Amino acid sequence: MRTVFCLLFTLATSWGASCDSLAALTLADTTITLAKVVGTGAFAPPTGQAAPYQKLAAFCRVTATVAPSKDSDIKLEVWLPVEGWNGKYQAVGNGGWAGSISYGDMAAAVRRGYATSSTDTGHAGGGGSFALGHPEKLIDYAYRSEHEMAVKAKAMITAFYGSGPKLSYWNGCSAGGKQGLKEAQRYPADFDGIVAGAPASNWTGRATQSLWIAQAVRASEASALPADKLATLHRAVLSACDAQDGVKDGVLENPRACRFDVETVACKGQGSDGCLSAAQVAALRKIYAGVHDSDGKLIFPGHEPGSELGWGTMAGARPFAIGLDHFRYVVFKDANWNFTSLEFPRDAGLAARVDAGLIDALDPELKAYFGRGGKLIQYHGWSDPQISPWTSVLYYQSVLAAMGGADKVQSNYRLFMAPGMAHCGGGDGPNQFDMLDALETWVEKGKAPSSVIAARVQNGKTERTRPLCPFPQTAVYRGTGSTDDAANFTCK
Numbered sequence: 462m463r464t465v466f467c468l469l470f471t472l473a474t475s476w477g478a479s480c481d482s483l484a485a486l487t488l489a490d491t492t493i494t495l496a497k498v499v500g501t502g503a504f505a506p507p508t509g510q511a512a513p514y515q516k517l518a519a520f521c522r523v524t525a526t527v528a529p530s531k532d533s534d535i536k537l538e539v540w541l542p543v544e545g546w547n548g549k550y551q552a553v554g555n556g557g558w559a560g561s562i563s564y565g566d567m568a569a570a571v572r573r574g575y576a577t578s579s580t581d582t583g584h585a586g587g588g589g590s591f592a593l594g595h596p597e598k599l600i601d602y603a604y605r606s607e608h609e610m611a612v613k614a615k616a617m618i619t620a621f622y623g624s625g626p627k628l629s630y631w632n633g634c635s636a637g638g639k640q641g642l643k644e645a646q647r648y649p650a651d652f653d654g655i656v657a658g659a660p661a662s663n664w665t666g667r668a669t670q671s672l673w674i675a676q677a678v679r680a681s682e683a684s685a686l687p688a689d690k691l692a693t694l695h696r697a698v699l700s701a702c703d704a705q706d707g708v709k710d711g712v713l714e715n716p717r718a719c720r721f722d723v724e725t726v727a728c729k730g731q732g733s734d735g736c737l738s739a740a741q742v743a744a745l746r747k748i749y750a751g752v753h754d755s756d757g758k759l760i761f762p763g764h765e766p767g768s769e770l771g772w773g774t775m776a777g778a779r780p781f782a783i784g785l786d787h788f789r790y791v792v793f794k795d796a797n798w799n800f801t802s803l804e805f806p807r808d809a810g811l812a813a814r815v816d817a818g819l820i821d822a823l824d825p826e827l828k829a830y831f832g833r834g835g836k837l838i839q840y841h842g843w844s845d846p847q848i849s850p851w852t853s854v855l856y857y858q859s860v861l862a863a864m865g866g867a868d869k870v871q872s873n874y875r876l877f878m879a880p881g882m883a884h885c886g887g888g889d890g891p892n893q894f895d896m897l898d899a900l901e902t903w904v905e906k907g908k909a910p911s912s913v914i915a916a917r918v919q920n921g922k923t924e925r926t927r928p929l930c931p932f933p934q935t936a937v938y939r940g941t942g943s944t945d946d947a948a949n950f951t952c953k
Contacts, residue, residue, distance in 0.1 A: 477623035480521035480541070486620050488525075488613055490533075495524040498543060506564045517568050519543040523617055527609045532597040535606045537580040538562050539614045540571055541621045547574030550618055550626035551897075552611055552652070554637020555579070557783050559602065560586040566632070573897075576626065578614035582606045589786030593794060603820045604643045611644075611651040628904060632897055634658030634885040635848065638839070642822040642856075645837055649830035654904040656896045657839045659885050662822040663852050664787070665812040666761030670752050670849065671784030672800045673761075674775040677747040679801070683740035686776050690737055694745065695769040697726045702766060707937065708944045710925075712881035712890040714935050716765035716843050717851075723749070748776065751849065754806040761809075762851035771846030771883050781847075791815065823856060825863035831873040836903050838875055838896050838910065840929070842882030844889070850878060857932060876932040877913055891915035891927045912936075912952050928952055 478486075483496040499522045504514040521541040526534060551573075553566035559582035570577035583601030584591035592599040611629070619625040631641045631652045638660030644651050661667055678684050686694075702719035703709050713719055723746055728736035737745070751763035764772065775781045780800050789798045792812045818824065830837070841853040857876040864870050881890020894915040902908050912928040925945040928936050930952035942949035 477621045480523075480543075480621070483521070483523050483617060483620060486617065488616055490529050490609075491525050491527050491613055493523060493525045495522065497522060504564075504568075508561075508564075513565060514568055517571060518545065520571055521621060525613060527606075527613060529605060529609055530597040530600070532595055533583060533601050533605075534598075535580055535583045535601055535609055536562070536585075537578060537606075537610045537613065538567065539576070539578045539617045540567050541576045541618065542571055542574060545574050546576060546622060548627045549575055550614060550629045551575040551577050552607070552614065552629070552631050553577060553579050554607075554631065554633020554635075554640045555582055556635045556637060558582075558587055558589045558591075558786065559636060560584050560588070560591070563637075570632070575630075576614070576618045576622075578610050580606045580610040588782070589790045590796065591790075593790045593796060599791065599819070604640075604647055607640050607644060608648045608651060611648070628653045630897070630900065630904075631655040631657075634660075636661050638662070639664065639820075639822045641837075642839075645827055645830040645835060646822060646824040649827075649833060649835060652835065654836045654900045655838070656900055657837065658896070659841045659845055659848050659850075660822065660839065660853065660856075661848050662856050663761060664820040664822075665816045666752070666809075666821075666852070667848055668784035668787035669805075669809040669812055670761040670763075671775050671781035672788065672803050673752045673805060674748055674772075675780035675785075675800055676803065677744040678776045680744065681740050683738050684744045686737075686741055686744060686772065688773060689734070690741060691769045691772050691776075693735060694726055694737065695767075697721070698766045698769060701725065706935070710944060713765075713767040713843065714880045716767050716880075719766040721766050744776075748772065752805065752809060754810065760806060762849040762855070764846060765843055765850060767881065768844040768846045768883070771844065771888070774846045774884075788812065791820075823859070825856070825859040827860055827864065827874070831864070831870075834873075836873055836900060838877065838900050838903070840877040840879060840894075840896055842879045842884065842886075842888055842890075842892065844881050845884045847884040853878070854932065871931075872909065875910060877910075877929040878932055879915060879929055880927070880936075882915075889917075891917040891925055891929075893918055894929060914947050 480498045484493050501519045502515045523539040551570040553563045563579040567577045567579050583598050583606045629652045633641050638657040639662050641655040641657035642660050698721050701721050706714035726737045727742045749763045752760040792815050841850040843850050882888045882892040886892050894913050899910040899913050915929050916923050917925040926947035928947050928950050934952040936950040937953045939949050
């Protein structure tokens with residue numbers, strides 16, 4: 462069997478270099494630490510949980526450390542399929558403060574025939590403490606590590622296969638979505654197509670909002686919003702707005718059309734299990750409203766109606782860790798800083814000034830990326846309780862304004878909002894879909910996505926399908942047939 466495998470490997474790479482020889486590849490600021498073939502089903506990630514990789518086809522695994530600055534320590538991995546390479550490259554994104562390689566997403570890319578890569582973004586561990594006293598590491602996290610990874614990965618692909626990738630894609634959600642937007646903004650030549658899911662593009666605004674919420678639910682002991690109260694609130698929202706889209710299905714097609722009056726859940730007199738106290742109503746008003754400056758200008762939008770069941774992410778027992786770390790280690794540079802001392806809106810402005818576009822990915826000027834034919838698909842769940850979905854709409858609208866309107870943008874950029882979907886998945890709505898397939902079809906065949914079919918799957922069974930429509934269109938029921946079948950809806 463070993464002889465057969467070696468023969469197949471030799472044939473598969475006869476037009477390029479052997480996997481082992483990549484260890485001697487010379488790349489700027491780069492030390493290659495491993496280059497070896499991983500046999501079918503043999504990969505075991507450092508974190509354990511080998512089960513998802515048991516049927517993964519053989520690949521050449523390359524690990525490297527990149528140091529573009531004296532304080533840089535960027536770890537990256539590149540996986541190169543031994544057989545069946547589709548001729549393309551897919552970089553995968555990270556979540557939160559990163560600090561680890563996205564092995565699961567890399568495996569998914571290899572299963573589709575891609576050469577792939579991931580980076581730890583320049584540090585180990587999932588918190589933001591690495592940034593304290595290390596401005597170069599913060600730059601690595603903000604954008605440099607992803608660009609360095611793309612450059613190094615393409616060089617390794619070229620060395621291994623004898624030619625570079627014919628097309629390069631980015632695929633990421635959350636922080637990975639922000640990374641994708643940052644690539645389009647700063648390094649337009651790195652990728653031909655980008656999938657940016659639920660992007661944390663307004664990173665500083667989201668950090669600010671998370672502590673705004675943390676203070677709101679701690680204004681007094683009576684302000685807390687336990688899960689049962691959030692469930693009461695959610696039921697009231699659905700009762701008021703679910704049927705507005707013509708289908709009563711437990712999902713709001715367009716939460717922005719919901720004019721829910723919070724007073725409907727306020728207790729009249731003595732509190733009870735079926736209502737919220739005055740202090741709780743005051744807290745939820747702040748959560749829905751978002752953060753504004755002293756002139757009333759929006760700093761960061763609030764959570765949308767329909768997202769209430771996920772509010773524990775920011776309104777739970779502890780402040781949202783990503784936001785807390787940002788203010789501790791980046792804004793105030795004090796590991797002991799207490800979020801209760803945050804002053805609104807003063808410190809929100811400070812956070813934006815400190816960042817000055819470093820981590821935030823809000824630059825709407827995408828002329829260079831679009832000019833070379835780059836395609837961008839952005840998506841966001843309307844029930845996202847971690848990154849307000851309206852931020853995606855605001856960024857999309859800013860690009861339209863900067864680029865001369867929808868007619869100038871639609872051939873390169875489309876936004877899809879997913880009703881009922883939470884953060885990068887989950888939620889009550891259809892939340893499983895293939896944006897990468899839509900992107901491939903757009904880039905490789907010139908067919909722009911007019912809709913993307915999403916499914917809600919429970920216990921392995923598809924319960925419902927719906928079309929996701931390019932914003933500002935929404936899915937409208939045709940009036941006949943099952944409301945669980947996407948074929949009975951049209952985008953309008």
